[in-house]
Amino acid sequence: MNYTPATADQLLAIHANADIAGLAASERFAAAEPDMVEAIVEGIGQFASGEWAPLNRSGDEAGAILDNGTVRSPEGFAEAYRHYVEQGWNAIAGPTAFGGQGLPFTLACNVLENLGTANMAFSLLPMLSVGATEALEHHGSEAQKAKYLPKLVSGEWSGTMNLTEPQAGSDLGALRATATPIEEGEHAGKYRIAGQKIFITWGEHELAENIIHLVLARLPDAPEGSRGISLFLVPKYHVADDGTLGARNDLRCVSLEHKLGIHASPTCVMSYGDEGGCIGELVGAENRGLMAMFTMMNNARINVGSQGVQMGERATQAAVAYARDRVQSARAGSGDKTPVAIIEHPDVRRMLMRMKALTEGMRALLYHTAGQVDRGTLGDEAAQRRAEILVPLIKAWGTDAGVEVASLGIQVHGGMGFIEETGAAQLYRDARIAPIYEGTNGIQAADLVTRKLGLENGAVFAGLMDDIARDAGGEDGLVQLATTCRAIGEWMRDEASLDDRLAGSVPFCTMSAVAVAGWQLMRQLRTIDDGDFAGLADAKKATVRFFLDRIVPEAAGLRASATAGAESLYVLDSAQFAR
Incomplete structure (x- = not known):
C-alpha cells in the first residue's frame, strides 16, 4: 500500500497557514525562498515515498527484535536511515553553528510529516532526535553543544527522552531514578545514574553510531515532587573531548514492549547503572530538569499532532483507491441496475469527504502552529504565546481526528479493512498510540484549561477567538463557534471550579481546535482566490464547505458537555463502577 505525497496541499498550508513568505522576510530565515521551500517539500516527499514507504508493511510484520541486549531493526531500515542522514534531511532546521541548515521549524515539520506518512514507526527515530537537539541547544552548556550537537544535527547520532518509570506514569514527581555526584577520578564533575525507565522510543538500536x-x-536531598527533578545527558557510548567514541556506558535495554502498533519502533525498558558505572552529565541547572525536558516535549507534541495528519493522509488515500476499485451494488434510486464502484454510494462519499476534510483541517492547524513557533523564534512574543495555546489543540484534536480517520478507512474497506492484508488495519493500530504518548490527550486538555487559558489573564485565548470571529466573514457557524469558545474560556477561568474545568476540558479543547482549523482552511481558500494553487481550487472549496457545514456544527454541539460540570461524574462512587 504505497502513497502519493500530498505535496500541493502541504505547500498551500506552508504558504497560507505558516506564512512562509513572512518568515523568509526575516534575516534568520531568508534562505526559505519559494524555490528552496518547493525543493524541500518535493524532495522529502519523493524520498519518503520511495525509500521509507516500501518498508512500512514489512517493518510492521517483522517488528523490532531484542537479541541478547541488542535491538535488531527490520531489513532495509539501516540503509534507508543512512540515506536519510546522507541527504541532510535531519539537519533542515538544525542550528547552523553545528552543521544545520537553520531553516524554519515549519519545514522540519514537513520533513517529519512526509516521513511519518510513509512509515510512522520509523519516523519516531528522527522525531525524538530533533527534540533532543532543541533541548540541548536551549539548555546545554557550550561544551555539551560542541561535543554532541554536530552529530545529533546530522542524524549520525540519535536522541531519546527518558521520563516514565513503572510506578510514576504521567506523574513525573514520583520518579525514583537517581543521580549521584562524582567527586573524584576521571568522571569528576559528572554523575552516576541509576534507575529504570519504561516506554523509551528507539531507546536501543544499531542504526545510529x-x-x-x-x-x-x-x-x-532534592526537593520532593517535580521541583526536585534534574535532567542528565547519558550517552550509549562515552564520547571523548575530540568527539571520538569510547567504551559503552553502563546502560541497557532489558526488554521490548509488545504493542498494538508501530511494531518496527522499539519501545524499550531501559536500565541505567546495573553495574554502578552509568555516567551522565547535568543539563541546565539542578532541579530544573522539567523546564529543559518540556522544551523537547513541546517540540514532540507538535510532531505527534502531525501524526494525526500522517495517518489521516495515508488512510484517506488508501480508502479512496479502494472505493474507486471496489464494485458493489447499483446506485440507490438509479434506473440502471449495473453495479457501480462503491465511491458512488452516498454513505461512502460521506465517509471519504469526512476523512479528507478532517485531514486537511489537521494539516492547516499543524502548519499554523509551526508558523507561530517560528515567529516566536524571531522574537514575536505574541506569536510565541499563541503557539502555547495551539500546541495542546494540535496534539489532542489532531491525534483524535487521526484515529477517527484511520477507523473510517477500515469502514470504507468493509470486511477487507478488518483483515491485515489490505494495510488499513495497520494504519489504525499505528494511529492509536498518538492520543496516548507525549502526554495523553486528557493531559493536553487539562493543560489548556488550567494553564493556557490564564496566559496574560485570558487575553491570549480571547484574542485568538476574536481573530477567528473577525476574520470568518459570512461564515456564521464559525463565528458562533469562536464566540462560544471565548465565552466558555471566560467561564472556566473566572467562575468554574477546578473539577468543573477539568470535566469539560476535552470537549472544550475539541471545540477550540475545530474553530482554529476552520479559520485556517478559510485562509487557504483566500490564498487560492488570490491566484495561487489554482489546481486545488475545486477540491479545496468542496472540502472546506464540508468542514464548515458538518464538522463545525458538531463542535458547536459540544457546548453542553464542556459546561456541564463535574457533579454527574461523581454520582457513583468507585465501588459502584465495578457492579
Missing part, C-alpha cells in the same frame, strides 16, 4: 539519552533523575 551513538544514542544520546536525556534522562530525568533526582539528586541527593
Whole structure:
C-alpha cells in the first residue's frame, strides 16, 4: 500500500497557514525562498515515498527484535536511515553553528510529516532526535553543544527522552531514578545514574553510531515532587573531548514492549547503572530538569499532532483507491441496475469527504502552529504565546481526528479493512498510540484549561477567538463557534471550579481546535482566490464547505458537555463502577 505525497496541499498550508513568505522576510530565515521551500517539500516527499514507504508493511510484520541486549531493526531500515542522514534531511532546521541548515521549524515539520506518512514507526527515530537537539541547544552548556550537537544535527547520532518509570506514569514527581555526584577520578564533575525507565522510543538500536539519552533523575536531598527533578545527558557510548567514541556506558535495554502498533519502533525498558558505572552529565541547572525536558516535549507534541495528519493522509488515500476499485451494488434510486464502484454510494462519499476534510483541517492547524513557533523564534512574543495555546489543540484534536480517520478507512474497506492484508488495519493500530504518548490527550486538555487559558489573564485565548470571529466573514457557524469558545474560556477561568474545568476540558479543547482549523482552511481558500494553487481550487472549496457545514456544527454541539460540570461524574462512587 504505497502513497502519493500530498505535496500541493502541504505547500498551500506552508504558504497560507505558516506564512512562509513572512518568515523568509526575516534575516534568520531568508534562505526559505519559494524555490528552496518547493525543493524541500518535493524532495522529502519523493524520498519518503520511495525509500521509507516500501518498508512500512514489512517493518510492521517483522517488528523490532531484542537479541541478547541488542535491538535488531527490520531489513532495509539501516540503509534507508543512512540515506536519510546522507541527504541532510535531519539537519533542515538544525542550528547552523553545528552543521544545520537553520531553516524554519515549519519545514522540519514537513520533513517529519512526509516521513511519518510513509512509515510512522520509523519516523519516531528522527522525531525524538530533533527534540533532543532543541533541548540541548536551549539548555546545554557550550561544551555539551560542541561535543554532541554536530552529530545529533546530522542524524549520525540519535536522541531519546527518558521520563516514565513503572510506578510514576504521567506523574513525573514520583520518579525514583537517581543521580549521584562524582567527586573524584576521571568522571569528576559528572554523575552516576541509576534507575529504570519504561516506554523509551528507539531507546536501543544499531542504526545510529551513538544514542544520546536525556534522562530525568533526582539528586541527593532534592526537593520532593517535580521541583526536585534534574535532567542528565547519558550517552550509549562515552564520547571523548575530540568527539571520538569510547567504551559503552553502563546502560541497557532489558526488554521490548509488545504493542498494538508501530511494531518496527522499539519501545524499550531501559536500565541505567546495573553495574554502578552509568555516567551522565547535568543539563541546565539542578532541579530544573522539567523546564529543559518540556522544551523537547513541546517540540514532540507538535510532531505527534502531525501524526494525526500522517495517518489521516495515508488512510484517506488508501480508502479512496479502494472505493474507486471496489464494485458493489447499483446506485440507490438509479434506473440502471449495473453495479457501480462503491465511491458512488452516498454513505461512502460521506465517509471519504469526512476523512479528507478532517485531514486537511489537521494539516492547516499543524502548519499554523509551526508558523507561530517560528515567529516566536524571531522574537514575536505574541506569536510565541499563541503557539502555547495551539500546541495542546494540535496534539489532542489532531491525534483524535487521526484515529477517527484511520477507523473510517477500515469502514470504507468493509470486511477487507478488518483483515491485515489490505494495510488499513495497520494504519489504525499505528494511529492509536498518538492520543496516548507525549502526554495523553486528557493531559493536553487539562493543560489548556488550567494553564493556557490564564496566559496574560485570558487575553491570549480571547484574542485568538476574536481573530477567528473577525476574520470568518459570512461564515456564521464559525463565528458562533469562536464566540462560544471565548465565552466558555471566560467561564472556566473566572467562575468554574477546578473539577468543573477539568470535566469539560476535552470537549472544550475539541471545540477550540475545530474553530482554529476552520479559520485556517478559510485562509487557504483566500490564498487560492488570490491566484495561487489554482489546481486545488475545486477540491479545496468542496472540502472546506464540508468542514464548515458538518464538522463545525458538531463542535458547536459540544457546548453542553464542556459546561456541564463535574457533579454527574461523581454520582457513583468507585465501588459502584465495578457492579
